[in-house]
Amino acid sequence: MTKMLLLPLLLMSSLAAAETREVSIINMKFEPETLVIKPGDTVRWVNKEKRTYHTVLFKGEAVAESQPLFPGDSHERRFELPGTYPYICGPHPHMTAEIRVQP
């Protein structure tokens, strides 16, 4: 009886623990430049510029570049696997940052 109850509880707690973490895009930078998250978390990039549009582009991965993010727009990606995921802004390749997924 105890074991049968435990598994659903564990599943529920891991789901409840998944978070959405925000990265601001402001003054031609991703802020923070390095964000550490847990597997299952979602990252939401929010463009907080007044005029400039940006994108989120993971080079070397088969993941499409985000749509152009105009001021106020956002983009989300969920990360399942541990690792380091460097990314840039397509129109401004000097804008570099990374997501670190750590169990």
Ligand SMILES: [Cu+2]
């Ligand atoms: Cu940009």
